[in-house]
Amino acid sequence: MFKSMTFKQFIIATSLIALSGQASAIMNIRPQPMKGHQHNRNAAKSFILTGAENSQVKLFAPDLDMSAIALNDAVISFKPTGKDNYHALVAQRQYTDAGGRINNESAMRYVYMHGKPTGHSPSDLTALEKTRLEIVPDPLPREHWRYKAGDTFHFIVRFDGKPLSNLRVSLSTSNGSILNSTTNLHGKISFKLPDDFPDTQPGRSQNESGELLLHAEWIEHNQIYASWLSADYHVDPSHWQDTNLGAWVATGGFMFGAFVTGLGFRNKTAKRKNK
Amino acid sequence: MSFMNLSLIRKLVQLGMFIFLVYGSSVVGFYAADKISNALPALSCAYDNQTADYCTLIPFQHQMGHRIGRAIAAGSDLLKAFIPFITTLVTFLVFFVVLNKAFCGWICPLGFFQEVISLIGQKLGLNRTESLSESTVNKIRPVKWIMLAVLIFALPIMSGIGYVSHDLGDPFCKICPSRILTTLATGDTDQLHVDTSTPIFMGLSIFADFLFGLIIAMALTIRQPFCRICPMLALHAVFRKIGLVRLIKNATPRCDKCGLCAKACPMDIREIHTDMTNKNVLYPDCTLCGRCVEFCPDKDVLQLKYAAFPIFKADPQYFKQRKRAQSVWEKTNLLARYFPKATNGKTSS
Numbered sequence: 001m002f003k004s005m006t007f008k009q010f011i012i013a014t015s016l017i018a019l020s021g022q023a024s025a026i027m028n029i030r031p032q033p034m035k036g037h038q039h040n041r042n043a044a045k046s047f048i049l050t051g052a053e054n055s056q057v058k059l060f061a062p063d064l065d066m067s068a069i070a071l072n073d074a075v076i077s078f079k080p081t082g083k084d085n086y087h088a089l090v091a092q093r094q095y096t097d098a099g100g101r102i103n104n105e106s107a108m109r110y111v112y113m114h115g116k117p118t119g120h121s122p123s124d125l126t127a128l129e130k131t132r133l134e135i136v137p138d139p140l141p142r143e144h145w146r147y148k149a150g151d152t153f154h155f156i157v158r159f160d161g162k163p164l165s166n167l168r169v170s171l172s173t174s175n176g177s178i179l180n181s182t183t184n185l186h187g188k189i190s191f192k193l194p195d196d197f198p199d200t201q202p203g204r205s206q207n208e209s210g211e212l213l214l215h216a217e218w219i220e221h222n223q224i225y226a227s228w229l230s231a232d233y234h235v236d237p238s239h240w241q242d243t244n245l246g247a248w249v250a251t252g253g254f255m256f257g258a259f260v261t262g263l264g265f266r267n268k269t270a271k272r273k274n275k
Numbered sequence: 276m277s278f279m280n281l282s283l284i285r286k287l288v289q290l291g292m293f294i295f296l297v298y299g300s301s302v303v304g305f306y307a308a309d310k311i312s313n314a315l316p317a318l319s320c321a322y323d324n325q326t327a328d329y330c331t332l333i334p335f336q337h338q339m340g341h342r343i344g345r346a347i348a349a350g351s352d353l354l355k356a357f358i359p360f361i362t363t364l365v366t367f368l369v370f371f372v373v374l375n376k377a378f379c380g381w382i383c384p385l386g387f388f389q390e391v392i393s394l395i396g397q398k399l400g401l402n403r404t405e406s407l408s409e410s411t412v413n414k415i416r417p418v419k420w421i422m423l424a425v426l427i428f429a430l431p432i433m434s435g436i437g438y439v440s441h442d443l444g445d446p447f448c449k450i451c452p453s454r455i456l457t458t459l460a461t462g463d464t465d466q467l468h469v470d471t472s473t474p475i476f477m478g479l480s481i482f483a484d485f486l487f488g489l490i491i492a493m494a495l496t497i498r499q500p501f502c503r504i505c506p507m508l509a510l511h512a513v514f515r516k517i518g519l520v521r522l523i524k525n526a527t528p529r530c531d532k533c534g535l536c537a538k539a540c541p542m543d544i545r546e547i548h549t550d551m552t553n554k555n556v557l558y559p560d561c562t563l564c565g566r567c568v569e570f571c572p573d574k575d576v577l578q579l580k581y582a583a584f585p586i587f588k589a590d591p592q593y594f595k596q597r598k599r600a601q602s603v604w605e606k607t608n609l610l611a612r613y614f615p616k617a618t619n620g621k622t623s624s
Contacts, residue, residue: 121304121308121309122306123305203472237465238465240472241472241480243468246469246484247467250488251488253485253486253489254491257491257492260493261493262496
């Protein structure tokens, strides 16, 4: 299910973010490109971590169990936990820049895995404070649902578990779009995902997914905190699903039903015939 | 004249359940893991972003296709593939034992919607077909079983095996009017679409939209048009004998000449009237709405029971009041109010 963007798309997206002046470096978790489609739910999951130097990687399970994951040449690979629902994959690192300031960076990606139900809601996982600065989907797309172009999705930016208001957040896509917005008083921010897929084919399965990357930065006690949230997003189905036509067909059904039932006049006819 | 009666109580329950099931995610939670059961014995749709619970027909179709069909195709452990299906079935049965087929008559959002449309038709003054003919009813009855067998089990399994297209993995959801109704009720028009991506999706989406319009038109004059062919009704029928709510008949010789119970039945179950031998008259098409009991004029002849305990019994006094209230209710409509001549001089009261 995690189809990756092409290398070229990824380079465009990361370059655009760098050009936008949002960050000096990109930390991003994205799926490792696979050959063909992956149907095996028990197969290991593999991701590539950009900006991986000195990073520590953790995986939070739906029941909030946390495990450390080894990082091997910027590749994060792990076996499914056997627990059903969303997991949070988190990479963190800390370094001191040339100006002597401490930088705390984190990248996060929510990963869906199949398995036994844990009885925990994904809201438990999103509510859990996983990093000091965190961009939290509000909500995550419901199980089996997806981020898709044309729809508006909401996020909350938190620091130490508290919402950050009036903070600039950027969203970039692997198809080259960049959006910027500012959190409201409750730390909430909304983005309408751009319909920016260059070539769309009819049918969900006929289109490769794209990648979106959200970024926020915060300075606290002279330390810089930067956080990235990545996810895949999909083509807007309205390219092949026509609601106007649907309404017309429903109207046709109504007219046909009205004709068949006579909308109440049939009884009179039947009564006349009976007489 | 008492204003409160069983039908009114049922309408209030239906309204409450409609609001809860269609918009209830704000109460129970947004994610599938938060929902009440994910196996509700009523058409509460998962496509509705704000729903409180999912209809059991959704996991049934997925389990047929993704688990059982694929296990058959791969020649893998079929027993293991059946475990999710059995889990869903047991969850469904836990609910079903409590309320039996009353999930149709009291809980289902689509059932309530059809009753509201019927009410609108009645208030507009449209001449309603109170009862379908016996031959029509007999022709319609097998459709629900075909829907259950083909759309819920056969096509999803065949899709999983690879005999038919993967597009037919959840064919009932693709045509279900509740999917369109409940999403429209939340302001989401996306499900009322024509999908042009594949010929199968196009055919299913056109059929779904057409069926939705057709049901609205038919419900204006015919009672419960979709309920009669609903696969959930058939699924309920399979397990109806284990439910605790039952419809009991203590037949008397007067029953032969009466037949008011069958006339009152929105599903046109004539056997309630004609069956003089069976005590348990919970027929496959029954939705346990209780109208037959309300309109039975003879004391204790028809009863709704919860296990061994009567919860509502036929009563001559109640019958008189109920009939009077119904008569007043039916005379009150726009046509009678503004065009009395069109209603043969009957005036709105």
